[in-house]
Amino acid sequence: MRGDAMKAIGVRPALKEVVMLDHQKPATVEPTQVKVRTLDVGICGTDREICTFVYGGSPAEGSDYLILGHESLGEVIETGAKVSTLKVGDLVVPSVRRPCPDPRCRPCAAGRQDFCQTSDFTERGIKGQHGFMTEFWVEDQKYLTLVPPTLRDYAVLAEPLTIAEKGITQLWELQKRLPWANTTPGKRPGEGLNAVVLGAGPIGILGAMKCVLEGFNTFVYSRSKKPNEKATIIEAIGAEYISNLEVSPAELAKHIGSIDFVYEALGVAQVSFDVIDVMGMNAAFCFTGIPEPEGKITIPGNQLMRNLVLKNQLIYGTVNADGPAFAQAIADLSEIQTRWPEALQKIITARFTPDDYNELLVGKPGGIKNVIAFGQEP
Template sequence: MKAVAVYPGKPNSAHLTEAPRPDLESVPNGRGVLVKVLRVGVDGTDREINEALYGAPPPGDDFLIIGHESFGQVEAVGPNVAGLKPGDYVVATVRRPGRSIYDRIGLYDFTTDEVYYERGINLLHGYLAEYYVDDMDYLIEVPPSLKEVGVLLEPSTVMEKGWSQATEIQHRLKTWRPQRAAVLGAGTIGLLATLILRLRGVEVTTFARKKKPYLNADLVEAVGARYLSTREISLRDAAGRNGPFDLMLEATGYSPLAFEAMEALGKNGVLILSSVTGGERKSEVPADRINLGFVLGNKVAVGTVSANREHFKTGVRDLACAEAAYPGWLERLLTHPVKGLENYGRLFQLLIEGKETIKIYCDVADF
């Protein structure tokens, strides 16, 4: 079968390859599900893996099939598979269990193992291929009504997990109900986070560098949120005017902004960090002031990455609610399609250019 792969550690090595088509027997105990890949989203993680910033191949291979934002259709199931049948649409989770105690109770996104397994990222092949096989436990059914936007499920789980962690942490306050939130970044993650927070009735201010008018700002305002350009107002000034922020999500990929957010966060607030920054950027920060604010303000910062099954299931419900509340909004995020695995070069060109893009994706097969 065709697949798009890299040679980890070798910059700009993305290539089209012929890989063995996986079979159901590769999953033990008859629990395997063969999935025909229909659509795969790409993001900065795929670009950085191709730049050799991180990533590792599965044992025994010198290449890694990339792609972690999947959407596909079940083609065959093993004899002991329950809840899925041929024809069902599915999205696969990304991280896989290791040996940590948390892995054994279904919290494999909280593994304490030094070595982690993530499909399309580290030690496991991904989904930018014609087919994949996986255990039924890592597949989430997507209703046909969401098939056009199902590829957005994996990126939506960044905020789903972030929200879950924030609410768990704030059980300390018994009746925590965030009134105002700030989302830093208006890319795919930031827009989906804005949507999810609005579905929960939170007042949202979304920040990005670019000034209005443009599509991302229109999408923010279409769900009843506020859009502000950081070229026109600083985060600190906006917090004074529109805050205090009970909840903040940093999703810009620009790590110094995380420390600005720590200052802007309101008392008893939660800052969710979601940017995977693979570089060596350094920044001078007002460390004493940030530390004092956290201590005296009972603030919390938490990271969110690699959601588990429950977050994906919540994501399906939220995407369905979004389609009902804001018809057509999700589809407007799908700005840059590329047809066919053989055109993988265009995917990376779009990732590098980043011009007016929200979600770049590959239509692997017709559906």
């Protein structure tokens, strides 16, 4: 490898190849930029989906490949002259989405590219910009969140937790329509309410942790029967795990009483709409799952519409997250580490070397959250 080159893991979409590349080491160009040495990169369904070459995964601008990786933790090794918020040695997590170039896009102009109107945004490691599955990367300070050293082993989970952070911030914004809700001083906003999390993958487990932190009585409704590793984590945080192979949605609703909030983390439309059908009065349903676009399901449309109206229900979707959601994710990971250290530890199945990329991206590695650790010899 040349002296100015480093290892990177990426895809060449035109050739449908998942490869280990030599990529030029990045340098800070702008005075507000920071150079970061990668420590951990999480692998998620999005990375694996890009490697199927069916949807998404456009190369970085000016390149015929895309470096993967959007769930990252790194250490600052260099700061530009105008970097005021970070110093060498700090741990940081980067956000993923960058604004579109259209000056008329009000969300992007307001720094809320997670709500971009044009769809011309880029996403590091996903769409049009190289990601973090490489030894070094450079980013503007405004897209970085400081991580306390105590979270060194877990901050790679910040990005998948931000999905719940944004989803639940949106929930409380939307439920301002219920002016008597969550207003008692000293009470957490979910206290006395029931939340159902659909799915027990990393998005569901982290979503369930957030629901418990918010004070909800939390139930996780997923597939595999107990006993299993995911159910063990769910029970360790004081939530209840229920398999839909054993309990129907109607039985679930009867068991819980009123379902006030549903955080969907399945990517399965049929199960989701079956649960919408049994939600309670004034309930809200947050979709995060991204199923393949093909395929049709059968739903009781008239019944669902009646319920939405007669029960004042709402359904919303959420994607990506803003800077404050990252800051909240870091704060919540610290609380999770204090309250449920063993459950948190179990979410990260294993750390692998970069050379294991093929099995992790296109094989059947199993586990909950697999992480590639950079800068460590096997």
